[in-house]
Amino acid sequence: MIKFPGGGVRLPLAALSGLLAGFAALAVAELVSAAVRPESGPVIAVGGAAIDRTPPALKDWAVRHFGTDDKLVLQLGILAVLALLALLLGVLALRFRRAGAAGVLLFGVVGALAATGRPDSASTADALPSVAGALAGAGLLYLLIGRLSLRPASAPDAAAPGLVVPGQVSGPPARRPDGWDRRGFVITASAAAAASAGAGLLGRSLNTANGQGAVAARGKVTLPRPVSTARPIPPGAVLHTPGISSFITPNGDFYRVDTALVVPKVDAGTWRMKIHGKGVSRPVTLTFQDLLERELVERDITLTCVSNEVGGPYAGNARWIGVPLAGLLKEAGVRPPSRGGPADQLVARSVDGMTIGTPVEDLMDGRDALLAVGMNGRPLPFVHGFPVRMVVPGLYGYVSACKWIQDLELTTFADYDAYWVKRSWARQAPIKTESRIDTPKPFARPKAGTVMIAGVAWAQHRGIDRVEVRVDDGPWTRADLAAEDTSDTWRQWSLPWKANPGNHTLTVRATDRTGTVQTEQRTPTIPDGASGRHSVVITVD
Numbered sequence: 001m002i003k004f005p006g007g008g009v010r011l012p013l014a015a016l017s018g019l020l021a022g023f024a025a026l027a028v029a030e031l032v033s034a035a036v037r038p039e040s041g042p043v044i045a046v047g048g049a050a051i052d053r054t055p056p057a058l059k060d061w062a063v064r065h066f067g068t069d070d071k072l073v074l075q076l077g078i079l080a081v082l083a084l085l086a087l088l089l090g091v092l093a094l095r096f097r098r099a100g101a102a103g104v105l106l107f108g109v110v111g112a113l114a115a116t117g118r119p120d121s122a123s124t125a126d127a128l129p130s131v132a133g134a135l136a137g138a139g140l141l142y143l144l145i146g147r148l149s150l151r152p153a154s155a156p157d158a159a160a161p162g163l164v165v166p167g168q169v170s171g172p173p174a175r176r177p178d179g180w181d182r183r184g185f186v187i188t189a190s191a192a193a194a195a196s197a198g199a200g201l202l203g204r205s206l207n208t209a210n211g212q213g214a215v216a217a218r219g220k221v222t223l224p225r226p227v228s229t230a231r232p233i234p235p236g237a238v239l240h241t242p243g244i245s246s247f248i249t250p251n252g253d254f255y256r257v258d259t260a261l262v263v264p265k266v267d268a269g270t271w272r273m274k275i276h277g278k279g280v281s282r283p284v285t286l287t288f289q290d291l292l293e294r295e296l297v298e299r300d301i302t303l304t305c306v307s308n309e310v311g312g313p314y315a316g317n318a319r320w321i322g323v324p325l326a327g328l329l330k331e332a333g334v335r336p337p338s339r340g341g342p343a344d345q346l347v348a349r350s351v352d353g354m355t356i357g358t359p360v361e362d363l364m365d366g367r368d369a370l371l372a373v374g375m376n377g378r379p380l381p382f383v384h385g386f387p388v389r390m391v392v393p394g395l396y397g398y399v400s401a402c403k404w405i406q407d408l409e410l411t412t413f414a415d416y417d418a419y420w421v422k423r424s425w426a427r428q429a430p431i432k433t434e435s436r437i438d439t440p441k442p443f444a445r446p447k448a449g450t451v452m453i454a455g456v457a458w459a460q461h462r463g464i465d466r467v468e469v470r471v472d473d474g475p476w477t478r479a480d481l482a483a484e485d486t487s488d489t490w491r492q493w494s495l496p497w498k499a500n501p502g503n504h505t506l507t508v509r510a511t512d513r514t515g516t517v518q519t520e521q522r523t524p525t526i527p528d529g530a531s532g533r534h535s536v537v538i539t540v541d
């Protein structure tokens with residue numbers, strides 16, 4: 001048991017010192033990160049490292065349960081753990097002053113290792129924010145604990161209280177138990193808190209200012225009119241059943257799945273993308289302007305995440321504007337494997353170090369694989385990959401839809417495993433035929449009578465041929481299918497149902513145009529997407 005001589009108020013003050021030291025460390029790191037690399041402070045670094053190392057099953061669970069909030073939850077979690085450890089280090093420092101300060105330094109090392117170990121880390125300078133922060137924090141803790149240390153009382157011949165042997169009658173205390181520098185502590189603590197707040201705020205605003213150039217550049221982008229516009233959406237393709245997913249997903253409602261704790265703010269004015277690698281006879285480097293000056297096409301394509309559970313929300317349909325990727329690859333001299341090309345994988349690399357590998361054969365088989373620059377009539381939103389991302393009909397996002405692209409490399413699946421493949425997801429992953437009941441919602445309590453069952457079904461690039469619904473163990477009944485926009489988009493469906501009172505299970509299944517019926521075999525999302533049928537249990541009153 002560690003003893004704290006003259007504990008009392010000094011114990012909570014020591015804990016407070018720990019907290020202040022932690023706060024100072026993070027604030028200084030924030031400020032330094034603005035100079036080294038925007039938004040590269042220790043919490044982001046540790047969070048990023050945690051994301052990279054999270055077992056796939058846990059990450060998948062986090063994505064499912066917190067959705068887009070998973071990153072906020074992670075950062076709040078890290079902050080909570082740090083606060084707790086800071087409190088403990090403060091208390092420890094009261095007894096072992098040097099060890100407490102050294103503990104703060106140790107966290108700096110963890111932050112530095114995390115920062116330099118991230119896939120997008122290019123230099124050891126990424127360790128600077130953590131190191132500087134830790135030095136400031138450790139120094140402050142040492143100083144504050146010094147103020148809390150008991151000063152020798154006026155009697156110079158006093159013995160330390162620890163030397164009193166049990167059984168011996170102790171004389172008057174050699175030090176006054178509260179003989180510490182109250183005034184000094186209050187002054188140091190308040191000055192440090194104020195300085196940290198100042199450094200933190202300054203760092204924050206510098207970091208924000210760093211992104212302003214990119215925001216301004218995006219604001220100035222005017223997308224040229226596509227040479228090939230999307231066919232107008234057929235009137236019968238959009239149902240207006242209340243509760244059904246809107247046919248086109250507005251940008252603000254579009255699902256977001258990525259590993260970026262901080263959304264990259266890429267400046268379109270300085271953006272460059274290289275196409276190079278195996279079988280590339282004419283490597284190219286393109287600017288954003290180069291892309292806008294090419295012939296742009298506009299296509300409706302439904303994107304789906306491999307982490308989407310049966311019935312889950314991670315699918316969205318948008319009208320994309322972009323450069324056909326096949327044409328660019330051909331100009332670079334790339335041939336698909338079926339025409340003797342040596343590369344069977346295109347690896348897209350993003351500014352945040354993500355790598356996504358796509359079969360070259362799929363990219364060049366005539367489907368609308370795009371280097372997208374626009375989403376629903378606007379330049380890509382930052383969260384969806386501004387300035388340039390890939391969109392490939394028929395493939396899950398993790399093998400096709402790299403956001404914030406900065407490099408395209410032709411290679412082989414044998415030679416290179418992309419980010420998610422290293423984390424036990426499949427190398428190749430076409431989207432599985434799926435259907436979802438949007439309405440009624442699970443555990444809804446509609447009134448007896450006619451109830452509209454409705455939802456969406458997708459089998460991108462194959463197309464949906466039929467959707468059927470079953471109530472309890474009854475027969476499969478064909479739902480009314482909305483008109484098809486393209487085989488690359490989802491299809492809405494609905495079925496009016498005469499509902500009798502009681503509990504009912506509604507189940508849906510889709511059949512795609514290859515004749516494949518959505519399997520009832522349940523598989524998890526790992527390694528290549530969930531399968532099974534979506535059911536909803538409701539009570540009819």
Ligand SMILES: Nc1nc2c(c(=O)[nH]1)N[C@H]1C(S)=C(S)[C@@H](COP(=O)(O)O)O[C@H]1N2
Binds near residue numbers: 255
């Ligand atoms: N740079 C980068 N691109 C990425 C990812 C990522 O983590 N980083 N995630 C991929 C995954 S798993 C999916 S499903 C899609 C999602 O795109 P969205 O967030 O625009 O819906 O982006 C893909 N592109």
Ligand SMILES: [Mo]
Binds near residue numbers: 304305396397
């Ligand atoms: Mo995904």
